[in-house]
Amino acid sequence: MNELPPHVQRARRPEHKELRLAAIMNAALSLALEKGVRAVTLTDIAARTGINKSAVLRYVETREDIYLRLTAECWARWAADLREALEERTDGTADELATALCRTLVDQPLLCDLLAHAALHLERHVSADAVLAYKLAALAALDDMAKTAARFQPVLDEAATRELISTVSLIAGALWQISTPPEALARLYAEEPRLAHAIVDFVPRLTSTARTVAAGLAARTG
Missing domain, CATH: 1.10.357.10 (Tetracycline Repressor, domain 2)
Structure with missing residues (x-):
């Protein structure tokens, strides 16, 4: 089972989940502006956000x-x-x-x-x-x-x-x-x-x- 990195706490409260989703969206946005939508992977977004890919998929489908x-x-x-x-x-x-x-x-x-x-x-x-x-x-x-x-x-x-x-x-x-x-x-x-x-x-x-x-x-x- 994949674990979150030690420096990242799992978001449990609704407001924390909203913040985590916002961080994911902001990471995807900045990466797309840097190198184009086609070139951005889910792994890139997870790395920019500071969490692993499986954790990102708790907040979005794909x-x-x-x-x-x-x-x-x-x-x-x-x-x-x-x-x-x-x-x-x-x-x-x-x-x-x-x-x-x-x-x-x-x-x-x-x-x-x-x-x-x-x-x-x-x-x-x-x-x-x-x-x-x-x-x-x-x-x-x-x-x-x-x-x-x-x-x-x-x-x-x-x-x-x-x-x-x-x-x-x-x-x-x-x-x-x-x-x-x-x-x-x-x-x-x-x-x-x-x-x-x-x-x-x-x-x-x-x-x-x-x-x-x-x-x-x-x-x-x-």
Whole structure:
């Protein structure tokens, strides 16, 4: 049977368990920002937290459960950041909305990384209850953002703004993975002229695409 290291006491009281879970989540977050979600293992998270892997699994289902929870938290933060960025204005344009969506998303590199992993990997290695909790949290954030965005500008209604936000998140997830390749690939792209097209500048590409989608939705609505 695996034992906790001597310097780590088992969390028994509810508040101690909450602190231990927070430590696990913070360790996973910092590691993902340092080297990317794909490269982080449960062993890495346990080592950063200061407990062994079996102890981590008393608080979460899997490594993917940790990152799915973080994805839900990031969605909620994106919604809050968008509210703050739009400053309760009601005279904005669809183009300004697209730019604000990208700016607030880019401020969350962890979410940019997690967006692609959520559907491809994270949701497939957790329980149905964990997926449901994540989906409901993400949908709540999306609804919040759609209401905020619809108030900001008079052209796109909530359904259209929801479509814009969803599309931006999908594109961002793919573009982030392309624009942040592993070191070996980045070096290859830089050294091989025939692969120059593989070098993607994330922020301008995402913003340009989001503005194009917003313009299309505005034209369709009009």
